[in-house]
Amino acid sequence: MQIVEVDKNNFKEEVIDSKIPVLADFNADWCGPCRMLRPVLDEIASEHDDFKIVSINIDDEDELAREYFVSSIPCLVLFKNGEETSRSVGLRPKSEIENMLGGE
Amino acid sequence: MYDIIIIGAGPAGLTSAIYARRAMKKVLVLEKLSYGGQIINTLSIENYPASPNISGFDFATRLYNQAKDLGAEVKFEEVLKIGDGDIKKVVTSKNTYEAKSIILATGSQNRKLGLENEDSFISKGISYCATCDGAFYKGKDVAVVGGGNTALEDALYLSDIVNTVYLIHRRDEFRGEEASVNKLKLKENVKFIFNSNVTKLIGKDKLEKAEITTNNGDKSTILIDGLFIAIGRIPFNDSFKDIVNIDQNGYIIATEDCHTNIPGIFVAGDVRSKEVRQLVTAASDGAIAATEAIKFINNE
Ligand SMILES: Cc1cc2nc3c(=O)[nH]c(=O)nc-3n(C[C@H](O)[C@H](O)[C@H](O)COP(=O)(O)OP(=O)(O)OC[C@H]3O[C@@H](n4cnc5c(N)ncnc54)[C@H](O)[C@@H]3O)c2cc1C
Numbered sequence: 001m002q003i004v005e006v007d008k009n010n011f012k013e014e015v016i017d018s019k020i021p022v023l024a025d026f027n028a029d030w031c032g033p034c035r036m037l038r039p040v041l042d043e044i045a046s047e048h049d050d051f052k053i054v055s056i057n058i059d060d061e062d063e064l065a066r067e068y069f070v071s072s073i074p075c076l077v078l079f080k081n082g083e084e085t086s087r088s089v090g091l092r093p094k095s096e097i098e099n100m101l102g103g104e
Numbered sequence: 105m106y107d108i109i110i111i112g113a114g115p116a117g118l119t120s121a122i123y124a125r126r127a128m129k130k131v132l133v134l135e136k137l138s139y140g141g142q143i144i145n146t147l148s149i150e151n152y153p154a155s156p157n158i159s160g161f162d163f164a165t166r167l168y169n170q171a172k173d174l175g176a177e178v179k180f181e182e183v184l185k186i187g188d189g190d191i192k193k194v195v196t197s198k199n200t201y202e203a204k205s206i207i208l209a210t211g212s213q214n215r216k217l218g219l220e221n222e223d224s225f226i227s228k229g230i231s232y233c234a235t236c237d238g239a240f241y242k243g244k245d246v247a248v249v250g251g252g253n254t255a256l257e258d259a260l261y262l263s264d265i266v267n268t269v270y271l272i273h274r275r276d277e278f279r280g281e282e283a284s285v286n287k288l289k290l291k292e293n294v295k296f297i298f299n300s301n302v303t304k305l306i307g308k309d310k311l312e313k314a315e316i317t318t319n320n321g322d323k324s325t326i327l328i329d330g331l332f333i334a335i336g337r338i339p340f341n342d343s344f345k346d347i348v349n350i351d352q353n354g355y356i357i358a359t360e361d362c363h364t365n366i367p368g369i370f371v372a373g374d375v376r377s378k379e380v381r382q383l384v385t386a387a388s389d390g391a392i393a394a395t396e397a398i399k400f401i402n403n404e
Binding site for chain 1: 136137138139140144145146147159160161164180182197223
């Protein structure tokens with residue numbers, strides 16, 4: 001599945017109401033580590049249909065960033081049934097992100 | 105079996121890969137996180153020869169593509185251990201590889217203060233590199249934490265750019281060179297805060313204030329836009345310190361020729377014992393280490 005760009009208008013539909021788990025990637029264009037992470041997330045997304053990955057630009061979507069207390073990026077937040085179940089801040093290798101998704 | 109295994113895909117490791125591939129050697133680069141190393145964290149590099157004003161991300165990506173296009177193999181695996189011998193072994197989180205020679209290019213990381221919200225203020229007031237980020241604080245008030253040469257040099261450097269520099273040190277004497285201390289004392293806009301530690305970082309979207317606590321427990325607050333943390337670096341040496349010699353700060357000992365104490369094992373970049381840790385010296389080491397490794401292989 002491809003990464004879905006999410007803003008405050010489609011956040012509820014894509015994340016909160018999603019039937020499958022959602023990994024939300026909070027990022028910004030000026031953030032080098034975020035840009036490094038993106039191709040890794042693209043790869044993970046293309047390998048899985050059992051969850052989806054969404055991208056949220058914190059400069060455009062500061063309301064969402066504030067609502068979810070994102071104050072350092074890259075920040076990955078995992079949602080299940082609309083609730084946050086885990087998060088990870090900073091650049092992480094692919095295997096750690098897969099563990100985060102496979103865990104619990 | 106590889107000719108050269110390079111550990112770390114930062115500027116030093118990737119430059120080694122370029123040189124080794126241009127000599128047609130079979131090269132594997134192992135990286136635990138992402139290519140580029142520390143430099144991906146900076147918005148703009150201003151001091152790399154002939155490339156003014158390039159972002160850290162672009163620098164890293166161009167370097168990575170250059171090495172890949174020349175045929176370097178890169179795998180994203182963390183190296184856990186290396187073994188010496190005529191054939192050298194490299195154990196990663198996933199596999200064991202063999203090579204005729206190894207280049208260690210694992211770099212170093214900043215020592216943090218260890219405050220709760222430190223990470224969240226990185227690039228929003230917290231910096232670990234005055235020469236990289238100082239220019240963003242022109243005319244503002246900043247503080248430097250530390251007592252070694254880096255802290256003194258950072259404070260001197262910043263004093264020419266910013267409005268006020270507070271230099272915060274946990275003792276009443278500096279470890280760094282006296283000449284720098286004397287220069288700092290002549291600067292009107294440098295204020296010393298001795299026997300004190302930064303104990304809290306305060307700010308909404310970015311750093312606004314820092315709480316200072318003296319060794320007696322007295323607390324005060326300073327208003328600052330930037331806090332430069334210069335309390336040392338930690339080299340990544342865990343996987344090799346049993347094999348190669350390291351100095352008292354953990355850096356792998358080698359002179360400009362990049363030879364470690366073990367024949368066939370070379371070291372390049374920030375993880376090497378040296379004075380100047382910059383991109384240009386990392387690239388320089390990379391070229392030298394690769395050239396020495398090639399010589400070593402050809403003589404075997
Ligand atoms: C914010 C910032 C700004 C900077 N700005 C500048 C600047 O403007 N100009 C300048 O010249 N310099 C600058 N520097 C310094 C410069 O980035 C470093 O000197 C340079 O990156 C050193 O390169 P290196 O390859 O030796 O190490 P690193 O860049 O640290 O790369 C080492 C790599 O090895 C990997 N690694 C570590 N251990 C293992 C292991 N066990 N297995 C596999 N991989 C491993 C790491 O993940 C990393 O990718 C800056 C540094 C920082 C932090």
